[in-house]
Amino acid sequence: MHRSRLVSFVLAPLALCIGLWPSVQAAPSAPPPRLLVLVAIDGLPMRKVLQWQDRFGPDGFRRFLDHGRVYREAHYRHAHTVTGAGHATMMTGAYPQRSGIVGNEWLSPDSLQNVYCTEDRAHAYLAGGPTAPDAGTSPKNLQAETVGDVLIAARPGAKVFGVSGKDRGAILPVGHRGVAYMYRTESGVFTSSTHYMAAHPAWVNAFNARRPADAYWGQVWTPLLPESATAGLAPDAQPWMGSAGYGNRLPATMGAHQTEPGPRYYTDLLTSPFGDALTLDFARALVREEDLGQDAVPDILTVSLSAHDYISHTFGPESRLTHEHLLQLDRLLGAFFQDLDRWVGRHHVAIALTADHGFSESPEWRQHQGQAAQRFPMAAALSALNGHLRERFGLARAVVGSSTNGLVFDEANLRAQGLAPQAVFDAAAAFLRGIDGVVEVNTRADLASTAPPRPDQVFLAAQRLGWHPDRSPPVVVTLAEGWIASGRATGATHGSPYRYDQHVPILLWGPRWWARATEIDTPVQVVDIAPTLAQVLGLRPPASSQGQVLPGAAPRAHKVPPRAKLAMGR
Template sequence: MKKFYLLLTALAFISSISIAQKKTTKAIESKQPSTDVKRPKIVIGMVIDQMRWDYLYRFSNRYSNGGFKRLVKEGFSAENTFIPYTPTYTACGHASIYTGSVPAINGIIGNDWYDSQLKRSVYCAEDTSVRTVGSNTRAGLMSPKNMLSSTITDELRLATNFKSKVIGISLKDRGSILPAGHTANAAYWFDGQSGNWITSTYYTEKLPAWVENYNNLKMVDKFLEKNWNTLYPIETYSLSTADDRSYEGKSRGEQAPVFPHPFKLYAGKNYEMIKSMPYGNTMTLDLAKLAITSEKLGESGTTDFLAVSCSSTDYVGHQYGPNSIEIEDTYLRLDKDLEDFFNFLDNKYGKGNYLFFISADHGAAHAPGFLEENKLPGGTFGDSQIIKKLNTLFESKYNIKKTIVTSTNSQIVFNHEAIEEAKADYDAIKRTTIAEFRKLPHVADAFDLSKLSEATLVESLKKSITNGYNARRSGDIYILLRPAVIEGSKTGTTHGSGYPYDSHIPCVFMGWNVKPGKTNKTHYMTDIAATIAAMLHIQMPSGCIGEPITELTHQF
């Protein structure tokens, strides 16, 4: 009996020690800071195709308080953000923003490039192993397989064991697919042949009901039927040139490039034209809102990501140029669309519960005709004649037909197999090509890409070209044009250079844990993904070379 009593006493003592230890542990834990990672309900990344940095401010006197002005007032703007590579094209920009990398690493060196092994041009998002979903066209034979590194959207999926939802939306396939990444739940883009929003079997075998229902509404026709007139009286567009300029491009069926633009002509016939009017952006953001609601993005307790790209700004910019009434009107309308989108996000999540950022894939040059009209340097450049001349020369000297296969992404591509078979002097061919291009008035320089380190070139431009060079996919000779000289026709404009008008882009964060402010320190497009990674406490993308914008992330 005594032994039994002693056993009970011992057990009671041990139990009291255990309880005391648990209380002590809880007390200690309560004093420790929480280790739970805090993240927003959703991240929304928006790329405005061909948005020059100065558009943030150029039309600000007519922006609403809830659109671009709100973004600048409530957000944090890295005012001197640049693209650190060339060529500054759409696919490269979208890929680099989301990979935090450059074409040399992520492999997206252009919208297209010449593949010397396949002996043909390759489109950045092409994939013949998949099928179109949503139409009977070939517009859906696309996937991100040509992108060689992960994206920040991929890394979010990995960090949450694929619980986060990621969706990409853009009129352009490349503007949707590349940002959404390799592991996206979905990516949707617009098929100008069918008038439908589509995807590919890379993502799904069937469109979700909400996309099918939207397609059945044929909203594209409703937008086209509105035509395109100015939002305000045309005489009030004082920041633009006169409406009828010879260097602005006409749309099909137009006698002159002037308002009102008769888009009603294309309803039910040419759906592709929606891309060339501001309502293309409106339709894109309408689908983005529908995706948020239908897919319940941001409602699961795990951070989701919506990547949106507004493409109509690019089509309008190419056709009319940065100083046109058309581009001013497009941004005034986009400003109102942004205000509506922000109000939607506020109502859906509450202010401060979503992280939003905006940037651009590239800027744009002034239209050459505009520059000439105002006595500014610039011009247009074409290389077809010089290439024809060089091919004739090399054929007569080495008996090689078409020594220069093509010119793409400011690069000359040689027929290496033919040169080797002819036992021709490859170094002499390169020297002759460089010498001939250097004679042209609009060419600043030409040099051998394999010997770029030896080129006498401004260091920033040399670095930019190096970052854009991928040994597997790039060409042989780089043609550097003079500032404000563009490749293309005499109407409209384009982009692609490393000069500021093409490479200086907006970079503004707003919402979750973002304190209003600005920095004039130089940052790069590649810093965007690194910054998001720091804010979300996740790994940077696999090929990321960017650095967090510490002026914004120091609080994390």
């Protein structure tokens, strides 16, 4: 055996035992990229990428599919699969149990006050109008460091920026040391907050002064494919679909039925390909004006594109509109990547693409396909539960609200009434298990325990990964597959521990770091992205990371034959 291989063979078990293996592997075989880009497609299931790959253009997604690494079985493993939790996971490598970002918002079990994941009332937006108390202005609630935080600590000259149509999509991936810019639907501008700076750079003011969002007024979202080419998709304007300001069918005119640009129009842009185009234009300006990737000190740019999520929520991921958006997005990504090639250099850029969660089809569409599905009436269930607890314990209102797929109780009042909170939780769980559509209920006693799940606790492991003792509810509910908790009669959603919500893309491209055209079927997790990108940058993984370097993603100095297929154990 070659000596270097013998040393690795001997040291690997010891390194794994004492937790040093990521740092042992941390030295890349190629210099780090000058610009590392993370692209997050909000609400994109991997099944969509695989299903429609033959309709993509020559670049965009095909850059990864034809010239990069494709992880076909990448998953989140926490149960409450939503935007905030997913974006916090990507670059920390930490599940919500460690990052503290248990959802987009949560009802505090102690204060009984609602908390937005990126709110910080000590700070305000720099542009675009007044700042609401629960607006996303800082990473204060994020309890883990990101790859960007590690990079800036190790290389003080490094720059880390995040851009998104959503505040949480911009703030959470860049962490505590980076700078976030987010789009404001009230005014159609991009802004940062006083957490990051006292005033915008001149280039941001100049970008906003051009009113680029207004340039899409009157533009038409025209489908790339004729309706006859979309067999198998839900046609436009189905009864279960919601409606944007432009309606719910294509072609659609931006600003239709409105007299001038305003909040309705600026919101509609994010429910169309034009919202992603605008976000990428701001990202382009940022790359140029901040000189990203122009020296040997690595920089990081995270770009979270929000439109796919909004479109899927409104019309359903099964809709023709969602499919058409994915094709338009593919073209937009291709143009953006080509600009990065020109400005930074094709061999100086590394790109990772993933999603914050998948999506369930609308219940009505699933029923149309012969699959079980329903809209779960959460408000009615809570009312019935409170009635049951009133009869049993004499409590006027035991459950004060729902939070992150669970229920929050006024525990101080329970104790004041001489009741043990866990006894009330157990009674609530027993009642909920008898409601149609509920398949599992876990209480704090199980969620806080490290004991192996019982055979009947199928989803407990996933619930534990997403459960934080100070922020999560003491009772969590898992609905049946295909059921969604919804107070509306239209649209679709996500947030479950099922494959359609957990299975997302992980795609890597970078000719100097990853072999080309390689598909990997080994199951991997989104928490693996952070240690992988840290390794490419020659860094230690973020401190709270629960992942490992993706199989086959260690930087290599040699080429792999086209369409190589790896089957590697985890």
